[in-house]
Amino acid sequence: MRLKQGMIVYPGNPEFNIKQLKSIPADSSNLSEVRMGVHTGTHVDSPLHVNNKGVSVDELPLNYFYGKCLVIDLTNVKFGEGLRSDDFKRASIKQGDIILLKTRNSGTGFKAFKKDFVYLTEDGAQYLVDRGVKTVGIDYLSIQKYHTGYCASHCVLLDNGLVIFEGLDLSQVKEGRYTFIGLPLRIIGAEGAPARAVLIED
Numbered sequence: 001m002r003l004k005q006g007m008i009v010y011p012g013n014p015e016f017n018i019k020q021l022k023s024i025p026a027d028s029s030n031l032s033e034v035r036m037g038v039h040t041g042t043h044v045d046s047p048l049h050v051n052n053k054g055v056s057v058d059e060l061p062l063n064y065f066y067g068k069c070l071v072i073d074l075t076n077v078k079f080g081e082g083l084r085s086d087d088f089k090r091a092s093i094k095q096g097d098i099i100l101l102k103t104r105n106s107g108t109g110f111k112a113f114k115k116d117f118v119y120l121t122e123d124g125a126q127y128l129v130d131r132g133v134k135t136v137g138i139d140y141l142s143i144q145k146y147h148t149g150y151c152a153s154h155c156v157l158l159d160n161g162l163v164i165f166e167g168l169d170l171s172q173v174k175e176g177r178y179t180f181i182g183l184p185l186r187i188i189g190a191e192g193a194p195a196r197a198v199l200i201e202d
């Protein structure tokens with residue numbers, strides 16, 4: 001996702017703010033300050049996000065953020081509904097894959113926060129755990145149902161040693177195999193961090 005003033009954030013999270021502190025010619029250089037939550041735009045959730053004993057984002061091996069990737073088109077699933085294990089049965093998921101879930105969330109343009117976004121159910125998350133997936137990404141600002149009230153698919157994934165990408169914009173991406181790269185900023189002790197994520201066509 002592009003980071004800009006006024007962009008959508010998950011309700012209750014800090015707004016993205018960029019301010020120019022110095023500018024040419026009054027100053028000798030241009031200098032900007034950014035204020036944002038670490039779960040803004042495209043970002044990584046580390047286990048510390050949902051578990052005080054979990055590791056922070058800077059401690060995660062780089063292996064989670066790079067590698068063979070399968071984008072699964074799930075745009076048939078309606079708003080307000082969750083992705084279930086049955087939705088993944090037709091996909092050729094391999095052990096060690098990075099799985100990106102393309103839903104109709106990507107078609108919204110991310111202009112206003114949509115509470116009935118398509119999410120990943122616990123059953124769907126468990127299926128991906130059982131298939132030996134290392135990283136799961138989704139095209140909205142949370143991977144679990146809005147206001148679940150407890151740790152649902154976040155915990156199924158993170159407590160089982162998987163890493164989560166949220167806020168991916170997959171609107172221009174077709175289902176298929178790619179190489180994925182998405183390196184989060186190495187913020188010491190943080191439970192998440194923004195990342196620049198890209199897919200490379202094989």
Ligand SMILES: [Zn+2]
Nearest residue numbers: 039045166192
């Ligand atoms: Zn997050």
